[in-house]
Amino acid sequence: MIKAGIIGSTGYAGQELVRLLLGHKEVEIAWYGSRTYEDQKFASVFGNFTKLVEDVCQADDLEKLASEVDVIFTATPQGYLAGVLNEFILKNAKVIDLSADYRIKDVATYEKWYGIEHKSPELIKEAVYGLCEINREDIKKARLIANPGCYPTCSTLSIAPLAVRGWIDMSTLIIDAKSGTSGAGRGAKVQNLYCEVNENIKAYAVSTHRHTPEIEEQLSYLSGEVVPLNFTPHLVPMNRGILVTAYATVKGKHSAEELKQAYYDDYKEEYFVRVLDGTTPPETRWVEGSNFTDINIQYDSRTNRVIMMGAMDNITKGAAGQAVQNMNLLFGFDEKEGLQLVPMVP
Amino acid sequence: MIKAGIIGSTGYAGQELVRLLLGHKEVEIAWYGSRTYEDQKFASVFGNFTKLVEDVCQADDLEKLASEVDVIFTATPQGYLAGVLNEFILKNAKVIDLSADYRIKDVATYEKWYGIEHKSPELIKEAVYGLCEINREDIKKARLIANPGCYPTCSTLSIAPLAVRGWIDMSTLIIDAKSGTSGAGRGAKVQNLYCEVNENIKAYAVSTHRHTPEIEEQLSYLSGEVVPLNFTPHLVPMNRGILVTAYATVKGKHSAEELKQAYYDDYKEEYFVRVLDGTTPPETRWVEGSNFTDINIQYDSRTNRVIMMGAMDNITKGAAGQAVQNMNLLFGFDEKEGLQLVPMVP
C-alpha cells in the first residue's frame, strides 16, 4: 500500500484522480491539496464523495508532501510545478505532473507557446513523457512523469501506427478535434457558463493551441520527420469526451485492409486501446468514464486520404486515468489496476 | 460464482445490469437476452462493451434459462413476466423482476393503472417488494423479487422516516418528481428524440402515472394509513437522475432538528443512503452512476410544512443497482458487492 498526494484535487482532473484512486487496491490518498478550498471538507466541494472521503483540503507544500507520500500528482496551472520542483522532492517521491511543464523537450518551444519562462529547464530532460502505450519501458524507470495532454494522447494514439510505418505523408496531416467542456477547467469564466456553451459549437485557439507543438513533437519521434501540422480544437456542449478526426494522404500503395491491419497489429496487446471493426466510427459515449481510447480509420480511395478517428474520455485517459496508469507502471502494479472501468451509458 | 441471465439486456436498465455485473466478483453473466437484437453481438449494440463482452444476444426462453442459471433478471415490458412465470422457473432460479408485474399486491389496482390483465395473480402474494433498506429480511428468503420502480424507490426513501413516525399528515402529501430521459426507455418514439426533449421541461402523466399506486401502497405500509397522494413526474433534458421534491404538513410539534434527526437515525447503518448535512440540497449529479440515494429535508416554519428531497440515479438505485443489491441479499453476498461505485462528476 503506497501513499499518494494530490496537488490541485478540486479541479476536474484532480477529483477524477480521487474517484479512481478510491477504487485502487494499492493506494491510499494522504493529501487532498487545494488552495481555493483550504480547510474545507473535500466532500463539501464535490458532493459525489459524501461519506466516501472525510478529509479536509490542505494547502500545497510539496517538500513536506514528498516526505510523507510515495507519489505526488500535480494537477496544477502551467508553470507551477516548474517553479517549485527540486531534487529533494524527486529523491523522496515519484512525481506525476498533469500540467504541461515537462512535456516539451525544447524549452524555447515551451516558452513561446505557453508565454511563460520555464523555471527548471534542467529537469526537462529527465522527465519521461507518460504516454504509456508508447513509452512504457522508460516510464517504469522514471522519477518524473510528464503526463500527456488530452488532445496529444488521443491524436498520437490515433495516428501512431501509420506514422511509425511511414505510410502517410506527414506534411499533409490535419487534426480536427472536438472536446467536451470539462477540458476548459473549473475556473469561473463567463465563456464557460452553461448558457454560453450549451447549444453551440465553435473552433477555438485556431492555429495557436498549446497542444500543437506537443503533438508535433510526439509524432516527429514516431515518424522521424519534423511535422508542422494543423490542429483545430472545437468546444462541444457535453461534459466529457474528446474526438479526434485526422486526415492525411497515403504514401505509396496501401490497401484499406493493410492500413487497418497496422492498427490491429500495434494495439493487439493494448488493453486500453480498442480498434473498432468495420466502419463503426468511434463515439465518445462508448468510452465515457473509462480509460479506453477507441480508434477506427477509413481510407477514401477517391482522394487517397485516410481519415483516422479516435475517441477518449478527456478526464480519464486524457488526464487522471493515464496518470494512474503511469503510477501503476512506476510502482510495478498491474497496469490495469484501478482502471478496469466499464464505460457508463447513457 | 453464480450464473446470471438477463432478459431484456439491450434496454437501458438491462445494459446497466451488465455494467454492474461485470464488476461483481461472485457473478458471471451467462445469457444476454434480447429479442430485438437476437444473434447480434451484444457489444455491437452497446459499444461501451467492446472487448469486454464477446457474447451474442439470445432470444428469451425462461424455462431453459432457469435450468442454466442461478438468477434471472427480467428487464421486460409490463405484463411479459406475469405471462410466462411458473413454478418450474421459480424452483430452479431466483427471479428478480425489474418490471412492475409483482409490485402491487392488489390485482385490481394493477389492472386498472396498467390496463393489462394479470396472468399469474397467484404469484403476487409470494413476491417480495425489493426495496432493500425497508424489506431486507424478507428479501433474503424470497424466490421472486419485485424490484421497485425508480420513482417509488426515491420517494419512499425520502419520506419513510417521517411516515413511519406519524410526524407528517399523510393526506397532505404531494410528490413533485423530475426524471432524466433514460427513464423513458430506448423505444424509437418521436417524443423521446433528442430535439423533442432537449431545451424543454414538461410534466407528463399528471395524476395518472402508474407509479402512483406503488408509492401509495408502500407509504401505507410505513404509515399505517391509506394514502391517496398527488404524484407529478416531469421530464428533464439529461440522461440519468431522479429528483423527488415532496411536501407535507407536519403533525404535532416537531423542531427542524428533530425531523432531521429521524433521517440520521434511520439511515445511519445504510451505506446507500446519504443524509446530507445543513441545507445542502440533493443534486442528481452527485449520485450519477452510483447506487446512492442522497436525501435532505427542510422545515418551513412559515407554512409548517416539511420539504423532503431525494436524488438518485434512476438506472442504478432506481433499477439495475437495486436489482444487484437484491441479488446480493438473496445469495448472502456482501450487500455492497459490485456496488461500491463512486459517482462520476462531471
Added chain:
Amino acid sequence: MIKAGIIGSTGYAGQELVRLLLGHKEVEIAWYGSRTYEDQKFASVFGNFTKLVEDVCQADDLEKLASEVDVIFTATPQGYLAGVLNEFILKNAKVIDLSADYRIKDVATYEKWYGIEHKSPELIKEAVYGLCEINREDIKKARLIANPGCYPTCSTLSIAPLAVRGWIDMSTLIIDAKSGTSGAGRGAKVQNLYCEVNENIKAYAVSTHRHTPEIEEQLSYLSGEVVPLNFTPHLVPMNRGILVTAYATVKGKHSAEELKQAYYDDYKEEYFVRVLDGTTPPETRWVEGSNFTDINIQYDSRTNRVIMMGAMDNITKGAAGQAVQNMNLLFGFDEKEGLQLVPMVP
C-alpha cells in the same frame, strides 16, 4: 418613434431587450449601458448582433439618460435603481425596472428577503407592478413600472383565475417551479459553469427564494387573503424556460370543467396567455423565444386537488418581453407590437 435606453444591456435580459426592440416599429435604442463592457462594441459582447448593432457600450448615467430618451429600462442588480432613482429622472422619462426594487410594497419585507436597505422607499407606492394581464389600466398611467419577476409572472398567471374566484384553499398552495439556467444570470460563478449545471437537477433556495414574498403579495391581492405558501425553484439544464407546477385543494364543489372554464373565461381576450385544451401539459419549448404563457390545469378527484401548470420563457415574458409589453401600454402602442414572436422549435 421614441428613444429607449437600457442600463445593463449585456446581461441576458438586457440583450433580449435589444433583440425585441430591434424588431419594434416605434422604438429606437439610443443607449446601450454596460459598466463591464464600457467602450466596447455591443456586438463584440453578443455576436448575434454583428452587423445589426454598431453601437458601443456606455456607462450608466441615469440623469443624462433621462434627458435624452423617453423610456429607460434597468436590468440591474438589486438595490441599484433604488439608490439612484429620483424625481428628476421620473419627470423626464418613463422607467421600467427589471430588478426587484419596487415590486414589493412593504419595505420591511423587501429588506428582510433581499438583505438590502431600500434607499428610496418613498417611490415604492407610486410604482405599478407591471403584470400586464392583471394591472393593465394602472400601468397605462404610471411613470415607474416594477417589471415582475419571472417566477411570479408564471405563478400568478397560472393560479389567478382560481385565486380570484376563491375556488382554491390558499393555505394549501404549493408552487414547485423549474427554471432554465439563464435565470441565474451571466455572472462568472463556478456554480453556473456548463459542467456544474449540465446533467443535473437540484432544488435551490428552498423556502428562502426572494420571489416568495412577491408571489404571496400578488396572490393576496387576487384572493383577498394573506397567503403564506411554499415555493421551491429548481435549476434545469437548459438555457431558457420556466415551468410552474402548483398544487392546491379545491374549496367547495367544482367540476374539472368548471375549473377549466375559469381559465378560458379570464384569458379569452389575452393574446399572450394560451390556455391549452384537454390534458395537454404546457412545455417550455412551445413558448421559447416568445412572450406567451401556456397554461393548463388538471383536477384530481382522488385528492380533490387541482394541479395548475404554466410554461413561459423566463427571459421574454419573464423579463424583457413583459418589459416591452409594459412600454407598449405606457406609450399607447399596440400591446403586441414587437412581441408577435412565433416560438422557435426545436
Added chain:
Amino acid sequence: MIKAGIIGSTGYAGQELVRLLLGHKEVEIAWYGSRTYEDQKFASVFGNFTKLVEDVCQADDLEKLASEVDVIFTATPQGYLAGVLNEFILKNAKVIDLSADYRIKDVATYEKWYGIEHKSPELIKEAVYGLCEINREDIKKARLIANPGCYPTCSTLSIAPLAVRGWIDMSTLIIDAKSGTSGAGRGAKVQNLYCEVNENIKAYAVSTHRHTPEIEEQLSYLSGEVVPLNFTPHLVPMNRGILVTAYATVKGKHSAEELKQAYYDDYKEEYFVRVLDGTTPPETRWVEGSNFTDINIQYDSRTNRVIMMGAMDNITKGAAGQAVQNMNLLFGFDEKEGLQLVPMVP
C-alpha cells in the same frame, strides 16, 4: 399576397417554414401538408403554433395544390418530388424543393450516392440551384428551385471567395463539418433518441455522405476544376446549427490580409453573410434562428494552409430560410422580407 403550400409541413424544416411565413407580409399559407398527421390540427403536432395556426394537416396532392397556390415548398424524402413533379404543376406554381432531387446535374451521380432511380431526369436541367448569394439572377427566372443542402450551403459560402480566385489548391480541400441533431430529421429512430445523442460526439457517413457530390459540384463551378474532396460530418448534441471547418493549401503568395479581403469584397453587399473581424471564430449560437451565415478564415503561415470556418442555422439558412429567400427572389419581393430575424441568445 401570394398563397403557399407546404408538403411535409410537420418535419423540422417544414414547421420552420411555417414559423417564417407567418411573419412574412406577402404570403399566406394555404396548405399544411402532412401524410403522418393528416386530419390532425397542425398546432397539435407543433404546440408552438397554438392559437397562431388553426389549420388541419392535409394529404399531399400536388396537382390540386398547384391549382390553388402560387408557390409549393416540398420538404419531403429523397425521390418523392422526382416521382410526382410534372409540367402541369410547374406551369401552375413555382416549386421550391428542399429535398435533393434536383440539386445534382449528373443523374448517374445522384443515383449512385442516393441509391434511388431518378424518375424525372428531364427536369434536372431546368432546375436552378438555389444558393441565393451565388445564383441570384438565375433564381429570379426559374420555375423550379433546388434548395441547397445545409452542409453544401455552409461549405460553399465559406470557401467560395478563395475558390473563385484560384487562391487555394482545390485538391487539398478537406471539410470537417459539425451539425446539430435537427439535421437528422424527425423520424422515430433509436439512434436519434435523446439518450443516444446527448453527451456524445461522433463522425458519421465518413467518406459516404450524400452532400459530398453536391459540394463538389458547386465548388467545381466556382473554381473551374474537378474537386474530389473529403467531407466528414459529425453529430453534435444540440438542436440547431452547422459549423464548417475547411482546410486548404494556399496557392501562390497571398498574405492573410489579402485572403481575408476576398471575403469582405465578395460579401460586402450580402445581408445574410457576415464576415467576422479579427480572429473571432464563427459560433453557431450567434446565428441561431436567423438566416445569417457567419464566416471567418485564418491563415497559418507554418503550414501555408488557410482554415475557412462558417456557422449557420441548419434549419433556417440551411433549409427553410433559404427557401423563403428563394421565394422572395422568385416573386420579386424584398430578398430580406420575413427573414430579418435577430439570432436568439442564449
